[in-house]
Amino acid sequence: MTDLFARRGLLLSSLALLAGCLPTLPGQGPAPQSFRLTPKTTYADDLPHVNWSLAIAEPSAEPTLDTTRIAVVSDGVGVDYVALANWVDRAPAMVQTLLVQSFAASGRIEAVGTDRDRLRAQYLLRSELRAFQINRNNGDLVVRVRLDATLLRLPRRETEGHERFAAE
DSSP states (O other), rough: OOOHHHHHHEEEEHHHHHHSSSSOOOTTTOEEEOOEEEEEEEEOOOOEEEEEEEEEEEOOTTTTSHHHHHHETTTEEEEEEEEEEEEESSSHHHHHHHHHHHHHHTTEEEEEEEESSSSSOOOEEEEEEEEEEEEEETTTTEEEEEEEEEEEETTEEEEEEEEEEEOO
């Protein structure tokens, strides 16, 4: 009987020592923070009102930006991500939602929705998210956003205009 207790004690001591050697298990550290952006809500009073509807497609983006992670680009080529921080959604999906909300908040367009909505739109806004990151150059940090947008007249998808929007 004493031998059995000794073996159990040795086994428990060994397990305790091994447990001390294990790295921290996933989910044991601090939880990542989630960040969201808000739509534009203030506009000039002299914006014209239009009686057509607009569908907004989700922007295309390279894989390094098509994620919930917040990208950090070093010297224009290296890509890393902010530790313990995420967007609330993939960057292109978040930008699409912000565009829809911002155009709708203007109150100047008859109807606004996504290209997946059952909206009979006269125009489609397609775009490419070219930058949505923090740029690190020689220790300096700069937030950079760039969206290349094309407005198409439906149903023939004729180009009505193209514009590049960028901010740092």
